[in-house]
Amino acid sequence: MAQNDDQAAAMIANLEDRTGKTLPQWLTVVKRSGLQKHGEIVKLLKTEHAMTHGFANLVAHKALASDAASVAATTDLVAAQYAAKKAALRPIYDALVAKVAKFGKDVELAPKKAYVSLRRSKQFGLVQPSTATRVDLGLNLPGVEPEGRLEASGSFNSMCTHRVRLESAADVNRQVVGWLKQAYDRA
Numbered sequence: 270m271a272q273n274d275d276q277a278a279a280m281i282a283n284l285e286d287r288t289g290k291t292l293p294q295w296l297t298v299v300k301r302s303g304l305q306k307h308g309e310i311v312k313l314l315k316t317e318h319a320m321t322h323g324f325a326n327l328v329a330h331k332a333l334a335s336d337a338a339s340v341a342a343t344t345d346l347v348a349a350q351y352a353a354k355k356a357a358l359r360p361i362y363d364a365l366v367a368k369v370a371k372f373g374k375d376v377e378l379a380p381k382k383a384y385v386s387l388r389r390s391k392q393f394g395l396v397q398p399s400t401a402t403r404v405d406l407g408l409n410l411p412g413v414e415p416e417g418r419l420e421a422s423g424s425f426n427s428m429c430t431h432r433v434r435l436e437s438a439a440d441v442n443r444q445v446v447g448w449l450k451q452a453y454d455r456a
Contacts, residue, residue, distance in 0.1 A: 346381065361437065387452075
C-alpha cells in the first residue's frame, strides 16, 4: 500500500476518535448538506463541525469519490488525464517524469483525478493538463521571486507557489528542470 493510502487509512481509523463520528456518519452529513463541490464541503466541515483541514479534505474526497484510491479502482488516472483532446499533451508529462526520476529514488508520483503530485518527503510540485493545449507545472518555491516563465501560481493551485506553462515537450528545458530540482531539493 502506498504512503498516501496508509495515511488515509490511519485517518479513517482515527476519525471517530478525533471528530465524534465515523466516516459513514460524516458521509451522511455531507449528503444531507446537498453540497457537490469539494471546497464547499471542506468549508462546511471546518466551519460548522470544527473539523481540521486534513479530516475535512479526506471526508470531502470520499464523499465525492474523488480521492485517488476511489478513482484508481476503475481508471488509470494518468491515462484519463491525457485522453481525448489532451492526448497530444502526454509527451510533456512523459518528459517531466523522465527528468524528475533522475533526481533520486525518493521521488514519488501520486496521481490524482486532475493532476499528478510530485512528492519527496512532501509535495514539491505537480503536473496538470490544464487545457487542450497546455500542461501547467506547479512548483513549491517559497521565497523565490517570479520571473519570466516562472509565474506566481495565482489561482492555479493553492498547493503550489509558482507555475510554469508548458505547450510542448521542448518546453521542458534546462531552466524548467532547474526549477524542478530546486523545488525537489527543498522538499
